Amino acid sequence: MAIHWFxxxxxxxxxxxxxxxxPWFTGAAVVTTLVGLYIGMVLAPTDFQQGDSYRIIxxxxPAAWMGMFTYLVMAGWAAAGVVFNTRLSGMMVQALAPTGALFTFVALWTGAFWGRPTWGTYWVWDARLTSTLILFFLYIGYMALRASIDDPRRADRAGAVLTLVGVVNIPIIYFSVQWWNTLHQGASVRPGSSSMATVMLTGMLVMAFAAWMYTIAISLARVRSIIIEREQHSAWVGELLVAEGHGRPSGTSEALPGSNEQGAR
Amino acid sequence: MVSDPIYPLSAWELPVNFNWCLTPITVLRRDLLLTLRRPAELMTTLFFFIIVVSLFPLGIGPQPELLREIAPGVLWVAALLASLLALPRLFAADHADGTLEQLALAPQPLSLIVFAKLVAHWLTTGLPLTLLAPLIALQFDLPSSTVWVLVASLALGTPILGAIGAVGAALTLGLRGGGVLTAVLVLPLYIPALIFGAGAVEATLGGLDAGGHLSLLAALTVFTLTFAPWAAAAAVRISLD
Amino acid sequence: MNWSSFSDFLAMGGYAFFVWMSYGVTALLVVAEVAWVVKQRRRSLARAQVQRSIREWSST
Incomplete structure (x- = not known):
């Protein structure tokens, strides 16, 4: 192997x-968001059943997919942290959690505003909405646990255990909510269950890709702050401050995330 | 072989070495003894259960049909909250006086010791709740056929509540705001048990067979009891570092 | 192009409230998250700067 991953x-x-x-992921996120929105909001025709309310899709x-997928990625990093005991893993889990929670919330919020014109109410106890709500609770739980532990290493390890327990439970929760739902209200009419036109599908997939790019960019930016905060006592951070030009003794730094990094190895 | 003063049972001369199970058994006996010597704590949990359940008719109204309809959910949610309140009993005292650290140093696997603690905890929390449930079912005018399903669902479900709760309780050991935090961590994970448990009672109320629900609940119990002690042991070790 | 005019686009076929509430809140949350990350970055750099100053001061 030429690349030394470790x-x-x-x-x-x-x-x-x-x-x-x-910068690459940020650029990709901006471009794909603009393209996706153009396809979805401008080019795509009005749905003959739902009118223009379907454009919330x-x-x-994408937000619902990203919310779920981010939890899986967190669990992957958590597992890597448990197996290899690398410090970076816990930091990545910490960096991903707020964005995952954000997308899960967006999925719930937009689901409510899509449900109102489609189902007639803002909230129904639909299986998918309910499981998404529980997923949101799991994110909140992780962040609450992290927030109450002062020692970052303990927070990493405790968070990893919680994330792994959560990810094992997610299929069980999904299945049980599905079961509960079919017993209580039968199959519900789902928006978007009818076959979609190619333009609409393309717009949705482009937006899903944009959500990926955004998540990667923002979590990388966040993990950099976390790294600096945790390693602020080490010499390399001091060297980095000088190399990046933040080393002015007067102190007010004007750095933005993604400012160029030639000085860093 | 001279009997070891710490493990009175090790005087048994057996062809196979069963010493690994002595510490868990000692822990189980010790936890049971400790709880039974302070019965007030145990009784508080039970009374909490009764009070919460009694609040619902006061809040909703005494119509028997309505009460019968909400009884499975109310009883199960109250059982959930009661076992949540009992969770600090699992590790908190042992953590405070250093016993937990000694247990973690024992040569026996910590998950086995955690399992023993879980059994003791269930015998003093889940089992009394289960036995109390038929009495409370009377308040809600549940028919007797349903009461048996309720007891069965609680008997199968309360071990899940204790086992998942143990992970949450272990993770939050020694943290500020531990109790509320445990609730936030653990309650979402209780949902499958709630769905299958309350669903079994509801199915019987509706004249359906509760077998499917109870089988799924039993499967969940076996699954949880297999993996949760292991996760809880890992969490205990993290909290002790 | 699906729309005949810009006001037509804004009206969203009568679903303006639902569509723009969804898009608006999402945009707001994304902007807030980006702003939060930028702030976090500045704060962590400032703290590291203080640490470095303390190290230099104590070594001289």
Whole structure:
């Protein structure tokens, strides 16, 4: 293997790598969002059943996918942290959680505003909405646990256990909610269950891709702050401050995430 | 072989070495003894259960049909909250006086010790709740056929509540705001048990067979009891570092 | 192009409230998250700067 993956497991080297990657992912996120919105909001025709209310799909479905997928990625990092005991893993879990929670909330919010014109109410105890709500609770639980532990290493490990317990439970929760739902109200009419036109599907997939790019960019930016905060006592952070030009003794730094990183290895 | 003063049972001379199960058994006996010597704590949990359940008719109204309809959910949610309140009993005292650290140093696997603690906890929380449930079912005018399903669902479901709760309780050991935090961590994970447990009672009320619900609940119990002690042991070790 | 005019686009076929509430709140949350990350970045750099100053001061 030519690439030494474990080299980047060290926060100091990952910091530089993330800094080089952020502009690319940010650019991709901006471009795909604009393209996706253009396809979905401008080009795509009005749905003959739901009228223009269906256009919420372009954020609802990508947000719901991203909310779920981010939890799986968190669990993957948590597992890596347990197996390899790398510090970076816990930091990545910490960096991903707020964005995952945000997308899950967006899925719930847009679901409510889509449900109102389609189902006649803002909230129904639909199986998918209910499981998404529970997923949101799991994110809140992780962040609450992290917030109440002062020692970051303990927070990493406790968070990893909680995330793994959560990810094992997610299929059980989904199945049980499905079961509960079919017993209580029968099959519900789902928006978007009818076959979609190609333009609509394209718009949705582009928006889903945009959500991916955004999540990667924002979590990389966040993990860089986390790395700096946790390693502020180490020498490499001091060198980095000088190399990046934040080293002025007067102190007010004007750095933005993704500012160029030539000085960092 | 001279009997070891710490493990009175090790005087048994057995062809196979069963010493690994002595510490868990000692822990089980010790936890049971400790709880039974302070019965007030145990009784508080039970009274909490009764009070919460009694509040619902006062809040909703005494119509028997309505009460019968909400009884499965109310009883199950109250059982959930009562076992949540009992969770600090699992580790908190042992954590405070250093016993937990000694247990973690024992040569026996910590997950086995946690399992023993869970059994003791269930015998003093889940089992009394289960036995109390038929009495409360009377308040809600549940027919007797349903009461048996309720007892069965609680008997199968309360071990899940204790086992998942143990993970949450272990993760929040020694943290500020531990109790509320445990609730936030643990309650979402209780949902499948709630759905299958309350669903079994509801199915019987509606004249359906509760077998499907109870089988799924039993499967969940086995699954949870297999993996949760292991996760809880890992969480205990993290909290002790 | 699906729309005949810009006001037509804004009206969203009568569903303006639902569509723009969804898109508006999502946009707001995304902007808030980006602003939060930028702030976090500045704060962590400032703290690291203080740490470095303390280290330099104590070594001289």
């Amino acid at each position: 080299k980047y497991a060290a926060p100091a080297s990952f910091y530089g790598l993330a800094g080089r990657m952020i 372009y954020i609802h479905v």
